[in-house]
Amino acid sequence: MNVVAYYRVSTKAQGKSGLGLEAQKEYIRIAQASADWQVVATFEDHLSGTIAPLDRKGLRAALELCRKEGYTLVVAKLDRLSRDVADIAQLMKVVDFKVATMPAADKFQLHIYAALAEQERDFISVRTKDALARLKARAEEGNADAAEKVANRNDKLVRGRTADSRLKAQEAISNRVSAFHATVEPHIQACLYKGLVTLQSIADCLNKTHVKTSRGGEWSPIQVSRAMVALNLSF
Secondary structure (H helix, E strand, O other): OEEEEEEEEOOHHHHHHOOOHHHHHHHHHHHHHHHOOEEEEEEEEEOOOOOOHHHOHHHHHHHHHHHHHOOEEEEOOHHHOOOOHHHHHHHHHHOOEEEOOOOOOOHHHHHHHHHHHHHHHHHHHHHHHHHHHHHHHHHHOOOHHHHHHHHHHHHHHHHHOOHHHHHHHHHHHHHHHHHHHHHHHHHHHHHHHOOOOOHHHHHHHHHHOOOOOOOOOOOOHHHHHHHHHHOOOOO
8 A cells, every 4th residue: 555654743853853753754664564555755744733734734745645646644643643633533534544553443443542632632731731830839939940930931932922923823824724725626616517606505515515614614605705716716
């Protein structure tokens, strides 16, 4: 089976040092030997897992190649794609993918693992918030070390809210919207081919075929209108 390998590390420093990346490659190498996979291409992202899958340049390229050639996407661990169940469910609709640490897992099993990964992410978030609250409490009590850590964190947050950061965020959103429109264009074209001539009829057509909006909901006439304008489609 021809597969496309996708690797993700959380920071650029990890990407440059190979920390975490080599382990992912080893997982896939071992699975490749036992599962008779042929890796035909590889893609990487050096981004936090909090970045939505379709906002990652490397993953978008990997998905596009898989869709075009009928290849299967392979990752070392499921969380390299996402810890969000909705993200995993959406990607399952786009391409077939395998996980090297559980190569025999089917879609149902992967969905369960995704739910567990999401729960783990929520637990981490709660622990982080609790730790920060305790740190702030010690700082307010006069602990100099805690006060310095809180000040450093606040400084990083302020520097993160720069115009450049906002521009990158806007660009990521724009790329995500464009990628989504590309996936729904064939479905809208198919509805138009049926001779439908109103926005409501197109919305009904998409909903009947279980095509979801970017947020995973049902289509409305205004959402159809926006998508058709973006895709330069008309009745």
